[in-house]
Amino acid sequence: MQAARDKGIDWRRWRDLFAARQDRPLPDPFAPEPALAELPGSLARSLAIFQLGESGGGTVVGQARHSAIRGIDRDFAEAMALFVAEEHHHAELLACAVRMLGGELVRKNWTARLFVFGRRLMGLRLKVMVLLAAEVVGICYYRLIASRLPDSRLKSVLLDLARDEATHLEFHCAFLRTQAGSRWRRFVFRVAWRTLMQAAGAVVLIDHRHALIDLGIPFETVRRRWSSIGRRAEWKVCRASPTGDDSQPFYFPVASRETADEPLTDDACCETLSPLPGGCTS
Ligand SMILES: [Fe+2]
Numbered sequence: 001m002q003a004a005r006d007k008g009i010d011w012r013r014w015r016d017l018f019a020a021r022q023d024r025p026l027p028d029p030f031a032p033e034p035a036l037a038e039l040p041g042s043l044a045r046s047l048a049i050f051q052l053g054e055s056g057g058g059t060v061v062g063q064a065r066h067s068a069i070r071g072i073d074r075d076f077a078e079a080m081a082l083f084v085a086e087e088h089h090h091a092e093l094l095a096c097a098v099r100m101l102g103g104e105l106v107r108k109n110w111t112a113r114l115f116v117f118g119r120r121l122m123g124l125r126l127k128v129m130v131l132l133a134a135e136v137v138g139i140c141y142y143r144l145i146a147s148r149l150p151d152s153r154l155k156s157v158l159l160d161l162a163r164d165e166a167t168h169l170e171f172h173c174a175f176l177r178t179q180a181g182s183r184w185r186r187f188v189f190r191v192a193w194r195t196l197m198q199a200a201g202a203v204v205l206i207d208h209r210h211a212l213i214d215l216g217i218p219f220e221t222v223r224r225r226w227s228s229i230g231r232r233a234e235w236k237v238c239r240a241s242p243t244g245d246d247s248q249p250f251y252f253p254v255a256s257r258e259t260a261d262e263p264l265t266d267d268a269c270c271e272t273l274s275p276l277p278g279g280c281t282s
């Protein structure tokens, strides 16, 4: 248990952070909003797929509890359990959103099955890397969808989800940083991470293409945004000092100009995440 503290990651902070927000109430069923009446049906289908993806994750808790790898402790395992519970809270919020939009929840989806299948084959390190990729996709997707919605409960829920995913991104980066102590390990991480991000990006574009097209979100914008956030995550794992300020979680504000009435810009991600060395262009 002392090992994690010696390496500068005090997992109690993460446990306490997730514990402090675990009692957030579920909203009443979302009332239909006239402003959202014209949204395409493909959006409900797309959110239903994300709802399914937010519903899993239980096996990683058991692995965290029983893993003997260095750099983690009982507090990490408890934080992981609370993180999974928070993802389940997201699933419940998205279920409310899907029903409000008149859509139906899905029980099976090929990308969700692929995601779960991959995770079950993996050890804790690779599994957390897959979870990190899901956070990048979630931040990117929820914010882009929200940017195309009028002010509404759905929009604020999606922005709240994106904020949570940013915290999760920090949590996973903190863990992976403890596992990337040597140059060789960082090289392996970079290769695996970039490959995973490419694959995850292609899968999400294919699976959610109808909603993206119907909402007028260019694929290139999606790609550039998750590339920027993905590079930021890679930098945090490979370059940051485990004991420096970079280990502190951040909470990004919503960029006020990212509204449905204004064009999506590629640098919007840099407004919300800490500056990336080398700028924001991909
Ligand atoms: Fe989530």
Ligand SMILES: [Fe+2]
Pocket (backbone or CB within 6 Å): 087, 134, 135, 138, 164, 165, 168
């Ligand atoms: Fe998340």
